[in-house]
Amino acid sequence: MTDTASPPGLLLFAHGARDPRWAEPFEALAARLRSRRPGLNVKLAFLELMAxxxxxxxxxxxxxxxxxxDVLPLxxxxxxxxxxxLPALVQRLQAEHPAVQFRLHPPIGEMPAVIDAMAEAAASLLP
Structure with a gap:
């Protein structure tokens, strides 16, 4: 049973890179989410090369x-x-934290709203 008084968590999961500047758009996304949803515990995590x-x-x-x-692959x-x-990592997390319910989502790039936003951004480049 999930405790409704506990803060919801959104774990943004990105690949990682050697260049720290690569993470700037992901950090901006996390900051915007925190600003829009103050009660939401938002963390950014990486597969490799970054912490x-x-x-x-x-x-x-x-x-x-x-x-x-909720784990959202970026x-x-x-x-x-x-x-x-990622599914194997989330299964391990579930085993390590049995009191926490983990929910893995499809990658953000497959969401219709994101595809629409990318199409709009690309179209805006053209005269």
Missing amino acids: PDLPAAAAAMAAEGCSRI FLGAGGHVRKD
Whole structure:
């Protein structure tokens, strides 16, 4: 049973890169979400090359009282990391934090609203 008084958690999951500037758009997304939804516990985690990784971010959210954590892959499509690696990572998180309900979502790039926004942005470049 999920405690409705606990803060909801949204764990944004990105690939990671050696160049710290690569993460700036993802950090801006997390900041906008926090601003729009003040009661939402938003964390950004990375698969590799950057910190925190998914287990560390999830552990922090669990320690902060989140009883449900939605995991949103910040990928344009479902490649091998999203189809194979991420479900296995989320299963491990569920085993490590049995009091927390983890819900894995499809990659953000497959959401119709995101596809529409990208099409609009691309079209706006043209005369």
